[in-house]
Amino acid sequence: MRAVIQRVSEASVTIAGDVVGRIGTGLVVLVGVEAGDAAADADWLAGKVAQMRIFADEAGKMNRSVVEAGGGLLVISQFTLIASTARGNRPSFIEAARPEEAVPLYEQFLAAVESLTGRRPERGVFAADMQVALVNDGPITIVIDSRRRE
Numbered sequence: 001m002r003a004v005i006q007r008v009s010e011a012s013v014t015i016a017g018d019v020v021g022r023i024g025t026g027l028v029v030l031v032g033v034e035a036g037d038a039a040a041d042a043d044w045l046a047g048k049v050a051q052m053r054i055f056a057d058e059a060g061k062m063n064r065s066v067v068e069a070g071g072g073l074l075v076i077s078q079f080t081l082i083a084s085t086a087r088g089n090r091p092s093f094i095e096a097a098r099p100e101e102a103v104p105l106y107e108q109f110l111a112a113v114e115s116l117t118g119r120r121p122e123r124g125v126f127a128a129d130m131q132v133a134l135v136n137d138g139p140i141t142i143v144i145d146s147r148r149r150e
Contacts (some may be wrong), residue, residue, distance in 0.1 A: 001041040001105065001146045002081045004030040007054050011074050011134035013124045020130075021122035023072030027052075028134050029121075031109055032081030033102035034095055034147070041146035042105045046112030048144050049073075062140075066117065073113060073121035076132060077106050099127060 005027050012022040029049055054062050055069035066073060079102070083091035097105070103126055114120050124130045 001034065001037045001045045001109070002032045003045055003049060003144045004078075004081060005049055005052065005054075005142050005144065006134060007137045007140040008074075009135045009137045011132070013074060013076055013122075014131045014133070015125055015128050021074050021076075021124060023074045023122055025069065025137070026071030027066050027073050028132070029073060029075045029113075030078040030081060031075060031106060032078050033097040033105045034082050035097045035101065037097060037101075037105055037146065039105065039108050042108035043112045044149070045144060045146050046109050046116055050113060050116035052142065052144075054140050054142065073117065073119070074123070074134075075110055075113065075121045076124035076130065077102070077126045102126075 008026060008028050010024050011028045012019050027049065050067065051065050053065055055064040055066065055071065057063040079093060079096040082096040083093055084095060085091050106126060110121060110123060
């Protein structure tokens with residue numbers, strides 16, 4: 001599984017003109033599921049997201065997690081994170097998990113994040129056409145891949 005996390009001062013996701021998720025200060029987490037990923041990947045990734053120290057402490061150093069900073073989470077499924085761009089200029093999504101595999105892992109990730117942070121993350125809708133608006137704070141953007149744990 002792969003996640004792109006962005007520290008934001010605000011963010012929202014809209015579907016067909018309706019805002020379905022919104023946060024103030026916190027993290028936007030884009031999540032892609034690769035074929036062959038497992039529940040252990042979802043749990044490991046959730047742990048990294050929940051504990052990532054990218055919020056400022058009293059000294060102004062990035063030393064606090066989203067929980068310690070009192071921030072929100074907006075989690076959005078995004079299969080395009082699994083794109084292969086090795087050949088040509090048209091990305092291939094053949095390595096992205098099919099919905100029957102991806103949905104349960106996305107839900108596992110959401111449940112694990114909620115358990116670890118003590119709060120229900122805002123979310124998009126799996127496979128929907130979504131418009132995501134955010135103000136990247138920093139800017140801070142980090143990519144985490146469960147297949148690159150070392």
